[in-house]
Amino acid sequence: MRNALPDYRPTKPELAVFVSGITSMGLEILAVRIVAPQFGSHIYTVGGILTVLLAALSLGYWQGGKRAATATTREMSWLMLATAVYVAVVIYANDLLLTYTATLAIPPRYASLPAVIILFGPPTYLLGFISPYAAELSRKRGIGEASGHVYALGTIGSILGAGATTFVLIPYLSIAQIGLLFGLTLVATALTLTLPSPPRNPTVASVVVVLLLVTAAGGGPVDFDHRGDVVHESQTPHQHLEVVDDNDDVRTMYLDGAHHSAMDLEEPDRHVFAYTRYFHLPMLMVDDHEAVDDVLFIGGGGYTGPQDFEDRYDVDVDVVEIDPEVTEAAEDYFGLEHGETMTSHAEDGRQFLQSNDEEYDVIVLDAYKQDQVPFHMTTEEFMELAADRLSDDGVLLANVVSAPSGSASEFYRAEHATMAEAFPEVYSFRTSDEDSVQNIQLVATKDDEELSQDDLEARNDERDLGVDLSGEVNHYMADPETDDVPVLRDDRAPVDSLLDPMLGQRYVIEETEESEPTTANPTVAAEAG
Numbered sequence: 001m002r003n004a005l006p007d008y009r010p011t012k013p014e015l016a017v018f019v020s021g022i023t024s025m026g027l028e029i030l031a032v033r034i035v036a037p038q039f040g041s042h043i044y045t046v047g048g049i050l051t052v053l054l055a056a057l058s059l060g061y062w063q064g065g066k067r068a069a070t071a072t073t074r075e076m077s078w079l080m081l082a083t084a085v086y087v088a089v090v091i092y093a094n095d096l097l098l099t100y101t102a103t104l105a106i107p108p109r110y111a112s113l114p115a116v117i118i119l120f121g122p123p124t125y126l127l128g129f130i131s132p133y134a135a136e137l138s139r140k141r142g143i144g145e146a147s148g149h150v151y152a153l154g155t156i157g158s159i160l161g162a163g164a165t166t167f168v169l170i171p172y173l174s175i176a177q178i179g180l181l182f183g184l185t186l187v188a189t190a191l192t193l194t195l196p197s198p199p200r201n202p203t204v205a206s207v208v209v210v211l212l213l214v215t216a217a218g219g220g221p222v223d224f225d226h227r228g229d230v231v232h233e234s235q236t237p238h239q240h241l242e243v244v245d246d247n248d249d250v251r252t253m254y255l256d257g258a259h260h261s262a263m264d265l266e267e268p269d270r271h272v273f274a275y276t277r278y279f280h281l282p283m284l285m286v287d288d289h290e291a292v293d294d295v296l297f298i299g300g301g302g303y304t305g306p307q308d309f310e311d312r313y314d315v316d317v318d319v320v321e322i323d324p325e326v327t328e329a330a331e332d333y334f335g336l337e338h339g340e341t342m343t344s345h346a347e348d349g350r351q352f353l354q355s356n357d358e359e360y361d362v363i364v365l366d367a368y369k370q371d372q373v374p375f376h377m378t379t380e381e382f383m384e385l386a387a388d389r390l391s392d393d394g395v396l397l398a399n400v401v402s403a404p405s406g407s408a409s410e411f412y413r414a415e416h417a418t419m420a421e422a423f424p425e426v427y428s429f430r431t432s433d434e435d436s437v438q439n440i441q442l443v444a445t446k447d448d449e450e451l452s453q454d455d456l457e458a459r460n461d462e463r464d465l466g467v468d469l470s471g472e473v474n475h476y477m478a479d480p481e482t483d484d485v486p487v488l489r490d491d492r493a494p495v496d497s498l499l500d501p502m503l504g505q506r507y508v509i510e511e512t513e514e515s516e517p518t519t520a521n522p523t524v525a526a527e528a529g
Helices: 013-041 043-070 075-103 113-128 129-135 141-171 175-193 200-218 272-281 304-312 324-333 349-355 378-387 405-423 453-462 495-502
Strands: 229-235 240-245 250-255 256-263 294-298 316-321 342-345 361-366 390-401 425-429 438-445
Touching: 013 043, 013 075, 013 113, 013 129, 013 175, 043 113, 043 129, 043 304, 075 113, 075 129, 075 175, 075 200, 113 129, 129 141, 129 425, 141 175, 175 200, 200 324, 229 324, 240 324, 272 304, 272 390, 272 438, 294 304, 304 316, 304 342, 349 378, 378 390, 378 405, 390 405, 405 425, 405 438, 405 495
Parallel strands: 294 316, 294 361, 316 342, 361 390
Antiparallel strands: 229 240, 240 250, 250 256, 390 438, 425 438
């Protein structure tokens, strides 16, 4: 019996619209990874990218529709080549363009828009021409059938481009390599559209564009990095990861361009970032610090905080770090050594608590950034879950980036109000004498005994922790006013609007100057991020 299935071969217009769908959506996903290190990956950056690319695509559809009556496959070939040229520009000059546009006097929530418009507006606009051209050249009968066929092929291409870029390309290739792949795909498609007898001009142009793409991917313009020597850089599935050594022998881990962990290469037992010393405050809050056996860190970074706990105290430490490449970087560059008393888990912090019924004496929540806060780990439901995983005398410390007062304090005050719904007592500690945005430590206890600053000073004098916390206790703050901020819940957690007043404000991270006597292993880094 003969096969009744038709021998389907895509037409040239169908191939063009399919590839344009792959490329346009792939560039949209890639745009987030390119722009986020400079401007952050908060909702304003992501929303700005979507807005610009949809606007450019719509404008391309409109202009392409007006010119579709005279469309040819050769003209589509030139559009593909022109898009590939601009992809080469994106590969080569994105760092310089991002740096320049970041200096423009624009309100912080709109700061990323000029860079997005310049980098991704033109190629997306050009790709917008392809669909109306393909509909005009389609063999389908009727406008409705031709349009529906083109929309379907373009959408299928977009699905493939989004999925492949997200799950395959970004985890394994650099931004330059991904851009090169998109550019070469466009060139190959442009040549295919001219077959079987490609004219001389498009052929020569294709060779030139390939050379441009390869040159752009081979090396961008020389750009001095004021932070120091970049000893490691990678694009992980979650973020842009960098490890940088500065001229003062301090090694810093950057995630999406933000400080996350640091250690002093000459004095590895020094807490470089002062706020990491506050991670020890729970040892003053519990009734008996020597009874603390199990500690959980949600957020690993350079793992220097977890290692500090492991070496100072006789405890078992679990670390939940969602990005396994961050853990690998901690092993390679921050002296992380997994022993019998430390275990790492590569998963989301809330999912870990939901799936694990282990009981902890101390939980350190260090998963927030200035402009990137996983809202599902800010809510009352999460705090209740954390409280349920703590022992009767357990303590939760949350490292919150916010201001202690003023409009930029909204997130801190909302988080304080939220934690107070799940814990009997919540304490606040600022980490800088300035009123700027900084790391504020919120410490919540299951014990309903209220501890004053004098009580904590007495415990600091009495207990041999190996680290003097008198300066940290001195930053004890009174409970904030919370009447004008919401309690964050799973069904309503407006974290982005609470963070909005902080955008563009100076973020102060105090650094220590001298190392202190410690019982920690000297190979341990000084700070966890």
